[in-house]
Amino acid sequence: xxxxxxxxxxxxxxxxxxxxxxxxxxxxxxxxxxxxxxxxxxxxxxxxxxxxxxxxxxxxxxxxxxxxxxxxxxxxxxxxxxxxxxxxxxxxxxxxxxxxxxxxxxxxxxxxxxxxxxxxxxxxxxxxxxxxxxxxxxxxxxxxxxxxxxxxxxxxxxxxxxxxxxxxxxxxxxxxxxxxxxxxxxxxxxxxxxxxxxxxxxxxxxxxxxxxxxxxxxxxxxxxx
Numbered sequence: 001x002x003x004x005x006x007x008x009x010x011x012x013x014x015x016x017x018x019x020x021x022x023x024x025x026x027x028x029x030x031x032x033x034x035x036x037x038x039x040x041x042x043x044x045x046x047x048x049x050x051x052x053x054x055x056x057x058x059x060x061x062x063x064x065x066x067x068x069x070x071x072x073x074x075x076x077x078x079x080x081x082x083x084x085x086x087x088x089x090x091x092x093x094x095x096x097x098x099x100x101x102x103x104x105x106x107x108x109x110x111x112x113x114x115x116x117x118x119x120x121x122x123x124x125x126x127x128x129x130x131x132x133x134x135x136x137x138x139x140x141x142x143x144x145x146x147x148x149x150x151x152x153x154x155x156x157x158x159x160x161x162x163x164x165x166x167x168x169x170x171x172x173x174x175x176x177x178x179x180x181x182x183x184x185x186x187x188x189x190x191x192x193x194x195x196x197x198x199x200x201x202x203x204x205x206x207x208x209x210x211x212x213x214x215x216x217x218x219x220x221x222x223x224x225x
Contacts, residue, residue: 001017001086002017002019003015003024003088005096008025008027008028009028009029010029010031011029011097011101012025012032012062012097013060013095013098014027014030015059017158020162020163021162022158022159024059025060026211026212027213030060031101031102032212033211033212033214035211036210037186037187037188038063038067038156038186039063039067039070041186041208042154042184042185042219043067044070046151046152046184049075050076050078050079051076051077051078051152052150052152052180053078053079053081053150053152053153054081054082054083054150054153054154054175054178055154055156056138056154056175057082057083057084057154058084058087059084060088060093061088061111061114061115063154063156064131065099065111067129068080068114068125068126069110071126071128072126072129078129079130080129081134082132082133083136083138084134084135085135085136087119090115090116093115096111099111114131117131117133119133120133138171139166139171149178149179149180149183150179150183151179151180151182152183152185152186153179153185153186154186155175155185155187156188159189160189160193160194167189167193167197169197169200169201172197173201175201176201176202176222181222182221182223183221184219184220184221185198185222186218186219186220187217188210188214190210190214190215190216190217194218195207202222203220203222204220204221204223205218205219205221206220
């Protein structure tokens with residue numbers, strides 16, 4: 001997939017996809033969006049010390065990188081499963097400035113290790129963080145049959161108008177089945193149709209304030225019956 005490197009308003013990089021006319025992150029700030037939507041509203045909201053994370057859309061690896069750094073900081077054990085149909089090549093990953101923007105150049109090797117890790121197998125990145133990248137089209141039925149269920153889900157597909165096949169009732173129903181009791185799902189998309197699909201799948205959904213440039217985001221929970 002053809003992409004162009006851009007710099008967002010917080011100084012962090014993102015990618016632009018010309019044929020979709022779509023960015024991987026908010027142009028108001030890639031790092032601040034990912035941190036707000038997925039780390040603060042998702043990962044940090046889980047009380048668990050051992051967390052199975054499912055990410056829909058590995059992309060630039062930013063969500064995985066921020067989660068890895070948070071796991072290191074909090075001594076939580078994370079097994080991170082990420083699904084991606086269009087893996088980013090290492091040449092493009094090498095140009096991304098996330099470690100530098102986080103004033104943590106020493107972690108640049110950790111970021112690159114996320115991209116150099118082989119696909120379709122589980123790899124230990126640090127004692128606190130293991131990664132399983134799966135090259136797959138999650139919109140195709142039965143493409144994911146994990147050995148585990150998930151506690152935190154980052155739903156980070158391209159926008160519904162750009163990738164409508166990823167925003168269907170069937171998709172959210174499958175995610176609900178793959179979720180542990182009290183699992184949390186977060187997404188940047190706060191459209192009413194997405195909220196209703198999450199609710200129909202079984203999640204209890206709330207609207208939360210969004211990051212700069214976005215009024216609201218959605219967070220769902222699989223509450224115990």
